[in-house]
Amino acid sequence: MTDDYKRGYADAMNWKVQNHLEHLPPAQREWVGLTDEEIMETLGIVSYDTMALDYARRIEAKLKEKND
Numbered sequence: 001m002t003d004d005y006k007r008g009y010a011d012a013m014n015w016k017v018q019n020h021l022e023h024l025p026p027a028q029r030e031w032v033g034l035t036d037e038e039i040m041e042t043l044g045i046v047s048y049d050t051m052a053l054d055y056a057r058r059i060e061a062k063l064k065e066k067n068d
Contacts, residue, residue, distance in 0.1 A: 031064050 034042070039056045040049070 033060055
C-alpha cells in the first residue's frame with residue numbers, strides 16, 4: 001500500500017466515525033438532585049422548613065421520573 005492510499009483510507013474512516021457519531025442521541029447524564037440547602041436557598045427559606053422541603057422533593061421526584 002502506498003502512503004497516499006493509507007492516508008486516504010484513514011481520513012475516510014475518520015470521516016465515517018465522525019459522521020455516525022453526530023447522529024447518535026446525546027448521552028444520558030446521571031440525575032443530580034438538590035441538597036436541602038440548595039432548595040432552601042432557591043425558595044428563599046431562612047430556617048429549616050420540612051413542609052417546603054417535602055413539597056420540593058415531590059416536584060424533584062416527578063421531574064426525575066419524567067427524565068428517566
